[in-house]
Amino acid sequence: MITIKSLQEIELMRQAGRIVASTLRELAKAVKPGVTTMQLDTLARRHIEKLNARPAFLGYQGFPASICASVNEEVVHGIPGPRRLEAGDIISIDVGAYFKGYYGDAAATFPVEKVSPLAERLMKVTKDSLFKGIEKARPGNHLYDISAAVQAHVESNGFSVVRKYVGHGIGTEMHEEPQVPNFGPPGRGPLLEAGMVLAIEPMVNTGTWDVKTLDDGWTVITKDGSLSAHFEHTVAILQDGPEILTSF
Numbered sequence: 107m108i109t110i111k112s113l114q115e116i117e118l119m120r121q122a123g124r125i126v127a128s129t130l131r132e133l134a135k136a137v138k139p140g141v142t143t144m145q146l147d148t149l150a151r152r153h154i155e156k157l158n159a160r161p162a163f164l165g166y167q168g169f170p171a172s173i174c175a176s177v178n179e180e181v182v183h184g185i186p187g188p189r190r191l192e193a194g195d196i197i198s199i200d201v202g203a204y205f206k207g208y209y210g211d212a213a214a215t216f217p218v219e220k221v222s223p224l225a226e227r228l229m230k231v232t233k234d235s236l237f238k239g240i241e242k243a244r245p246g247n248h249l250y251d252i253s254a255a256v257q258a259h260v261e262s263n264g265f266s267v268v269r270k271y272v273g274h275g276i277g278t279e280m281h282e283e284p285q286v287p288n289f290g291p292p293g294r295g296p297l298l299e300a301g302m303v304l305a306i307e308p309m310v311n312t313g314t315w316d317v318k319t320l321d322d323g324w325t326v327i328t329k330d331g332s333l334s335a336h337f338e339h340t341v342a343i344l345q346d347g348p349e350i351l352t353s354f
């Protein structure tokens with residue numbers, strides 16, 4: 107069942123989305139050489155709590171932190187810790203907030219000072235693929251029109267989309283139906299309707315799309331050690347098209 111949100115519910119989701127967005131803005135300023143991923147986590151938690159919201163990931167299925175911090179070949183679900191960022195790293199940060207009964211969820215990959223041309227291009231292609239997907243999030247389209255648009259942009263640029271992890275519906279639960287893959291044939295899947303809210307989140311690798319999970323049970327890395335980037339927005343489908351609720 108894909109839930110349809112009322113305009114009042116979407117207004118509450120805008121508020122949750124703005125909290126996520128402002129957290130990512132704070133994190134963007136804090137990403138620099140020498141900072142630990144744990145320091146970023148603390149910053150995010152304090153910021154979210156100051157805004158009277160709750161970090162959505164903290165304790166989710168036992169996850170021990172408020173953000174996911176995934177560096178270089180780490181794809182998603184990296185656990186913040188003592189690792190210090192170094193110039194040339196890229197870091198994907200995923201943030202979720204729960205506010206007045208609704209969730210917001212977004213992610214972005216940030217460069218730590220100057221990064222390689224390949225990393226630069228990976229971040230741009232991944233971010234652009236997210237916006238190609240968002241453009242398809244409108245009433246009358248099919249769900250997989252989003253998926254196909256993301257995949258086409260990524261693969262035409264020589265990169266690969268992760269298959270094992272996908273986007274999702276979002277609302278009073280962080281993960282609702284439907285799953286939103288970043289690959290698949292256009293014209294398939296459920297018809298999109300006004301009132302659906304989706305977290306669209308391409309995870310893109312410079313090498314193989316295949317991934318594996320580390321022994322910590324959380325951190326997902328590329329199987330071949332290639333670089334990975336992740337961009338995500340919570341997007342409401344309105345009568346006249348998509349509205350990004352987590353714009354920052």
Ligand code: MG
Binds near residue numbers: 211305307
């Ligand atoms: Mg998500």
